[in-house]
Amino acid sequence: MTTDAKPSxxxxxxxxxxxxxxxxxxGIGVDALCKAAGVSKRSMYQLFASKDELLAASLKxxxxxxxxxxxxxxxxxxxxxxxxxxxxxxxxxxxxxxDFQGCRYLVVQIELKDQGHPASRVAHRVKENLTxxxxxxxxxxxxxxxxxxARQLILVFDGxxxxxxxxxxxxxGLIVPTVTTLLDAAGVS
Amino acid sequence: MTTDAKPSxxxxxxxxxxxxxxxxxxGIGVDALCKAAGVSKRSMYQLFASKDELLAASLKxxxxxxxxxxxxxxxxxxxxxxxxxxxxxxxxxxxxxxDFQGCRYLVVQIELKDQGHPASRVAHRVKENLTxxxxxxxxxxxxxxxxxxARQLILVFDGxxxxxxxxxxxxxGLIVPTVTTLLDAAGVS
Numbered sequence: 001m002t003t004d005a006k007p008s009x010x011x012x013x014x015x016x017x018x019x020x021x022x023x024x025x026x027g028i029g030v031d032a033l034c035k036a037a038g039v040s041k042r043s044m045y046q047l048f049a050s051k052d053e054l055l056a057a058s059l060k061x062x063x064x065x066x067x068x069x070x071x072x073x074x075x076x077x078x079x080x081x082x083x084x085x086x087x088x089x090x091x092x093x094x095x096x097x098x099d100f101q102g103c104r105y106l107v108v109q110i111e112l113k114d115q116g117h118p119a120s121r122v123a124h125r126v127k128e129n130l131t132x133x134x135x136x137x138x139x140x141x142x143x144x145x146x147x148x149x150a151r152q153l154i155l156v157f158d159g160x161x162x163x164x165x166x167x168x169x170x171x172x173g174l175i176v177p178t179v180t181t182l183l184d185a186a187g188v189s
Numbered sequence: 190m191t192t193d194a195k196p197s198x199x200x201x202x203x204x205x206x207x208x209x210x211x212x213x214x215x216g217i218g219v220d221a222l223c224k225a226a227g228v229s230k231r232s233m234y235q236l237f238a239s240k241d242e243l244l245a246a247s248l249k250x251x252x253x254x255x256x257x258x259x260x261x262x263x264x265x266x267x268x269x270x271x272x273x274x275x276x277x278x279x280x281x282x283x284x285x286x287x288d289f290q291g292c293r294y295l296v297v298q299i300e301l302k303d304q305g306h307p308a309s310r311v312a313h314r315v316k317e318n319l320t321x322x323x324x325x326x327x328x329x330x331x332x333x334x335x336x337x338x339a340r341q342l343i344l345v346f347d348g349x350x351x352x353x354x355x356x357x358x359x360x361x362g363l364i365v366p367t368v369t370t371l372l373d374a375a376g377v378s
Contacts, residue, residue: 166298
């Protein structure tokens, strides 16, 4: 019975960590996480060495789904320019959700203020992968400086996401013209 | 004696709130703030209705110095383009400091996740003032769409600041070409 229950407790803890951390911040307590997951603290510490590890695991668990939502499909044969724009269309769509607080992989790094934290390292890799996508598409699209364009695109992604998350602005009417200008300047087709 | 001590306690609390919140996040406890300030909790609550009010006051206290550091002097007669670039030069300089964690007025809003919080409201106004500066300079510089350019510039400011704060990137070699491209596209002289 204990063996059967373990995967379910793990999943509920990962879900609670992802949801509550995003909603309330990384300061959320172990008690609140365990209560939301319906799991005892004892069980939590059998599954995860620490709250830090639980948080890192919850970010890792969602990373591939997050990336899949943002990136175009592997067999999407549109131009690099359209494939890059696809990511920003997805961001614009995500930012329209009422509970949007910004990209969780950016927010968690801002909140933790510790790049060596296991959760920061997971989040850093997720954003590096997105930057890598931009760089590869920039190269394929003949950008004059693919590294610079990739840095500019992830800057726009994070800036727009952060500002939408705090309700200072909306990506609508902002991201598309900004990315268009940067792609044009870099000569990406 | 109590009367003489009050201004000093207040200043120490504002300083502790600014420093510790920036370093450790908005979850910092009242005990830690009072300890760092060398002020009793009783005295703190005589000076500030709540920790939220102390945080808001600490942000407000620094707001004009922050804006003065970023903006060009009132008698700085350079072109709108150079006056806008001045702000980004200042950001680049700030981001080089070893304890830089991003613009505190962005970070606090991301962490609080509550736009009605008194500290979020102070921070929101500070960023609105900066956006207003960009918009005024964009207009003076003949931008084709001053509103759009102002939104783009504050997006770049916040994106670059956030990414430098988490050590994902540095503004060097990134902000100047990005802002230049946006100013060129908008036709700002």
